[in-house]
Amino acid sequence: MNNDKTLELISNSLESDSDIKQANLIASELEGTAKIRLEVIHSLIEPCDRTTYGERLRAGAKKLGVSVRSLQRLFKKYQEQGITALVSTSRADKGNHRISQFWQDFILKTYQQGNKGSKRMSPKQVALRVQAKAAEIGDDKPPSYKTVLRVLKPIQQKKERSIRSPGWQGKTLSVKTRDGDDISINHSNQVWQCDHTRADVLLVDRHGGLIGRPWLTTVIDSYSRCVMGINLGFDAPSSQIVALALRHSILPKTYSQDFQLHCDWGTFGLPECLFTDGGKDFRSNHLEEIATQLGFVRKLRDRPSEGGIVERPFKTLNQSLFSTLPGYTGSNVQERPKDAEKDAQLTLRDLENLIVRFIVDQYNRSAIAGKDEQTRYQRWEAGLIKEPRIISERELDICLMKTARRTVQRAGHLQFENIVYR
Numbered sequence: 023m024n025n026d027k028t029l030e031l032i033s034n035s036l037e038s039d040s041d042i043k044q045a046n047l048i049a050s051e052l053e054g055t056a057k058i059r060l061e062v063i064h065s066l067i068e069p070c071d072r073t074t075y076g077e078r079l080r081a082g083a084k085k086l087g088v089s090v091r092s093l094q095r096l097f098k099k100y101q102e103q104g105i106t107a108l109v110s111t112s113r114a115d116k117g118n119h120r121i122s123q124f125w126q127d128f129i130l131k132t133y134q135q136g137n138k139g140s141k142r143m144s145p146k147q148v149a150l151r152v153q154a155k156a157a158e159i160g161d162d163k164p165p166s167y168k169t170v171l172r173v174l175k176p177i178q179q180k181k182e183r184s185i186r187s188p189g190w191q192g193k194t195l196s197v198k199t200r201d202g203d204d205i206s207i208n209h210s211n212q213v214w215q216c217d218h219t220r221a222d223v224l225l226v227d228r229h230g231g232l233i234g235r236p237w238l239t240t241v242i243d244s245y246s247r248c249v250m251g252i253n254l255g256f257d258a259p260s261s262q263i264v265a266l267a268l269r270h271s272i273l274p275k276t277y278s279q280d281f282q283l284h285c286d287w288g289t290f291g292l293p294e295c296l297f298t299d300g301g302k303d304f305r306s307n308h309l310e311e312i313a314t315q316l317g318f319v320r321k322l323r324d325r326p327s328e329g330g331i332v333e334r335p336f337k338t339l340n341q342s343l344f345s346t347l348p349g350y351t352g353s354n355v356q357e358r359p360k361d362a363e364k365d366a367q368l369t370l371r372d373l374e375n376l377i378v379r380f381i382v383d384q385y386n387r388s389a390i391a392g393k394d395e396q397t398r399y400q401r402w403e404a405g406l407i408k409e410p411r412i413i414s415e416r417e418l419d420i421c422l423m424k425t426a427r428r429t430v431q432r433a434g435h436l437q438f439e440n441i442v443y444r
Contacts, residue, residue: 055086056108058085058086059086059096059108060105060108062082062085062086062093063096063097063100063108065078065081065082066078066079066082066097079093079094096108121165121169121173125152125164125165126173128152128155129148129152129165129170129173129174130173130174130177132148132151132152133145133148133174133177134177136148136404141400141403141404142395142396142397142400142401142404143404144396144404145167145170145171145174145178146167146208147209147404147405148170148174149165149166149167149170150208150209150405150407151407152164152165152170153407154407154408195207195208195244195245197213197244197297197321197323197328197331198323198324198325198328199297199321199322199323199324200300200321200322200323200324201321201322202324203321205295205297205321207244207245208245209245209405209406209407210243210245210246210248210401210402210403210404210405210406210407211243211245211291211292211293211294211402211406211410212244212245212293212294212295213243213244213245213293213294213295213296213297214241214242214243214244214250214271214293214295214296214297215241215242215244215296215297215298215329215331215332216239216240216241216242216264216267216268216296216298216304216332217239217240217298217299217329217332217333217336218237218238218239218259218263219237219238219333219336220235220236220237220238221235221236221237221238221254221339221344221373222235222340222344222345222350222351222352222353223235223236223344223347223349223350223351223366223368223373224349224350224351224362224363224366225349225366225368225369225370225372225373226349226366226367226368226369227369228369230367232363232366233256233370234256235351236254236255236256236370236373237254237255237256237257237258237259237263238252238253238254238336238339238377239252239253239254239259239263239264239266239267240252240267240332240335240336241267241268241270241271242331242332242335243289243293243402244297244331245401245402245405246398246399246401246402246405247331247334247390247398247401248289248386248398248399248401248402249289249335249381249385249386250271250289250290251267251268251269251270251271251272251275251289252267252270252377252378252381253266253267253270254370254373254374254377255370256370259301259303260303261303261304261306261308261309261424262308262424263303264303264304264309265308265309265312265422265424266422268296268312268422269418269419269422271289271290272290272291272292272316272413272418273290273413273415273418274290274412275287275288275289275290277378280375281375281378281379282379283378283379283382283383284382284383285382285383285386285387285399286382287378287381287382287386288386288399288402288403289386289399289402290410290412291406291410291411292316292317292318292410292411292413293318294318294319295318295319295320295321296309296313296318296319296320296321297321297322297323297328298320298321298322298323299322299323299326299329300322300323304320304322305322308424308425311425312421312422315421316421335381335385338385339377339380339385340353342380342384343376343377343380347368347373347376348365348366348367348368349362349363349365349366349367349368350362350365385398386398386399386402387399
């Protein structure tokens with residue numbers, strides 16, 4: 023609304039001083055905010071030039087704690103409804119969240135337990151727990167994310183800091199699959215990613231003989247960026263190597279004192295989806311059988327750029343760990359040290375020890391730069407919508423085994439490992 027139009031409306035609404043006097047009489051009966059609103063309206067009614075009016079408009083908005091546009095809307099409402107427009111009508115239950123006591127208690131308890139000690143849980147993660155609980159008890163109208171925010175607002179204000187939504191500054195993380203699906207990632211153990219790389223470190227055997235660079239396979243939780251598990255060895259990538267990396271990721275992990283760990287690895291469970299590139303090891307019948315046995319789906323990347331999450335740990339390991347080790351080869355020929363072969367002295371066991379220590383005590387226990395105050399492990403823990411299932415090692419090994427198929431010959435026999443069975 024421009025100033026000329028506003029002044030015209032003012033002139034039409036209050037034709038004489040008697041109107042102002044009547045308004046003053048009514049004002050004496052008003053209290054609190056309504057009285058302040060009327061005082062601001064009076065300041066705008068008084069004749070003045072355009073510059074002064076603009077100053078009064080801004081000052082009035084500041085006094086009421088609203089925007090200039092909101093004050094203009096209030097003035098228009100005052101013209102249409104009179105003094106009643108200045109009196110707010112509030113619900114009798116204002117300040118009380120219209121949800122059941124069960125959900126009120128569940129939201130508060132979940133948030134408080136999720137932020138106990140070194141743990142961190144955001145309101146959005148609480149909302150995910152609410153949805154999971156609702157599905158469990160059959161409640162088809164659980165509290166929304168906005169309701170969760172309202173319930174938790176007093177606690178957050180008391181802590182004098184804002185815990186941001188974990189969706190990376192309001193952006194929802196998603197990955198695009200080769201078959202055209204967009205998978206929105208909103209909790210831990212939902213989408214795991216797996217990939218292989220050659221570690222840029224030359225290794226030796228226990229007698230000091232040069233062997234070469236090992237293959238490192240990692241499994242990453244997309245939501246938290248936690249490294250869920252690894253496999254390190256000299257065998258080239260295959261479905262069996264993927265199975266070994268999955269085995270390490272799925273099971274709870276314990277290590278001897280030789281590893282000198284200060285923290286537990288902590289992560290375990292089953293994914294809902296395994297998201298990978300289109301390598302033949304990831305498209306194999308073996309991995310399809312594993313997915314069927316363990317109850318997850320396989321999805322292929324739409325394009326190479328979708329693999330940034332799983333490739334990032336490789337880069338970090340290279341820059342922060344491998345580059346500091348004897349036998350480091352550099353990430354390309356130009357960076358390769360002249361004495362890399364001569365300096366090599368680590369065994370496969372030595373390198374595994376160093377990688378595990380780096381992942382457990384540093385990588386998983388640090389936050390994602392510029393994204394979140396939670397560490398990767400805290401984010402994984404808080405992002406779980408249910409307790410991960412623990413599978414026995416024997417049951418898991420059976421699921422991960424590669425099935426060998428043989429054809430029964432016409433004579434009724436079959437051959438396996440050079441032995442004929444009749």
